[in-house]
Amino acid sequence: MDPRSDHPVSEDELHALLDGQLQAGQRAALEARLARDPAASATLQAWQRQQAALRALHQAVLQEPLPASLLAAAGQAAQARQQLQQWWRWGGLAAGLALAFGLGWLTHGASGPGATLARAQPVREFVHQAALAHAVYAPEVRHPVEVGSAQEEHLVQWLSKRLGRPLKVPKLAEQGFELVGGRLLPGDDGARAQFMYQDARGVRITLYLGSAPTGVHADKAGTEFRYAGDGPVPGFYWVDGGFAYALSGTLTRPQLLQLAQAVYHQLEP
Numbered sequence: 001m002d003p004r005s006d007h008p009v010s011e012d013e014l015h016a017l018l019d020g021q022l023q024a025g026q027r028a029a030l031e032a033r034l035a036r037d038p039a040a041s042a043t044l045q046a047w048q049r050q051q052a053a054l055r056a057l058h059q060a061v062l063q064e065p066l067p068a069s070l071l072a073a074a075g076q077a078a079q080a081r082q083q084l085q086q087w088w089r090w091g092g093l094a095a096g097l098a099l100a101f102g103l104g105w106l107t108h109g110a111s112g113p114g115a116t117l118a119r120a121q122p123v124r125e126f127v128h129q130a131a132l133a134h135a136v137y138a139p140e141v142r143h144p145v146e147v148g149s150a151q152e153e154h155l156v157q158w159l160s161k162r163l164g165r166p167l168k169v170p171k172l173a174e175q176g177f178e179l180v181g182g183r184l185l186p187g188d189d190g191a192r193a194q195f196m197y198q199d200a201r202g203v204r205i206t207l208y209l210g211s212a213p214t215g216v217h218a219d220k221a222g223t224e225f226r227y228a229g230d231g232p233v234p235g236f237y238w239v240d241g242g243f244a245y246a247l248s249g250t251l252t253r254p255q256l257l258q259l260a261q262a263v264y265h266q267l268e269p
Contacts, residue, residue, distance in 0.1 A: 009033055009040035018047055122213030123237070125188055130208035130246035131231035133185055133194050138204045138233075138249075145181030145196055155182050159193040163210060165243075170207065170266040172197055175259055177205060189213050205249030205256075207263060212244045225260050227253060236260040240267070 009030065016022050017030055034041045137144055147155040152169060160167045162184055169179060177197035185192040185208075192210035225236045235248035236256050245267075247260045 007033075009037050011043075014040060014044050014047065018044065018051065126213050126244050127228050127231065127235075127237055127246065129185075129187060129192070130206075130235065130237070130248055131228075131233055133192075133208055134206045134235075134248040135232035137183070137194065137196065138206060144204070146183035148181040149179040151181075152179065159184060162191045163193055164190075167193065167209075168267060169195055170263045172259060172262060175262055176200065177259070180204070187211075203250065205247060205251065205259065208246040208248065209243055212239050212242050225257060225264075227257075229253070238264065240264070 013030055017027065022030065034044065147158065149155075156167055156169055159182060169182075172178075176199045178199075180196040180198050182193060182195045185194055187210045189211045192208060195207040195209075196204055197206075198204045225238050227236055228234065233248045233250055234253065234256060235246050237244070237246045238260070239245070245263070247256060247263060249256060249259075251259075
């Protein structure tokens with residue numbers, strides 16, 4: 001005999017019955033107990049009436065087609081999850097970066113004054129965090145940023161204070177991208193900032209920046225933009241003036257390189 005057969009029906013059991021979470025045998029057993037528990041039976045009936053009333057009240061909304069913007073956001077989120085799963089199946093970004101460094105996987109003719117990314121471990125962590133931050137926040141519809149572009153001055157002052165140096169927000173209107181806003185993020189070497197941009201099609205890119213990871217040293221030979229395409233999203237990464245930068249987005253390699261160059265030239269001291 002079920003030891004609960006003589007016990008009063010609990011609210012958790014009523015919720016499970018109301019929400020259709022019970023298997024056939026469990027449902028039959030619970031309904032038998034309800035027949036001997038008038039109070040619980042009355043509660044269930046009241047909840048059923050309330051549920052029916054709510055469904056009737058919002059029936060028109062339930063039958064409406066999903067908004068295109070919501071469907072697009074769901075598609076972006078699903079794509080990001082799929083990319084993340086593929087990323088981990090192949091051993092993560094670490095393997096991609098190890099291969100990149102081992103084979104001299106660099107962009108050709110994409111260099112300028114500054115410093116270069118050096119050791120694989122700090123770079124791997126920086127790239128990992130930048131790619132994940134993009135995958136998490138770029139699909140967001142209602143809260144993609146903490147501070148919107150309408151408060152750009154406040155955004156720059158706030159992030160400059162938290163990152164410990166004056167920041168500038170690159171303008172990418174000539175490249176077809178407008179600032180959405182930005183947010184503060186944690187990093188292994190202190191606070192990081194993320195600026196988000198969006199074009200007329202709704203495609204988003206993010207600029208992730210912060211203090212250069214420990215172990216990344218300046219190279220007098222100059223900056224080289226390095227491309228990583230095996231993570232959740234592709235992107236270009238570089239270090240300059242003690243800061244590391246990552247520009248990420250679901251664009252082609254030439255498109256990302258053009259945007260990275262535009263960002264770099266605007267951030268030059």
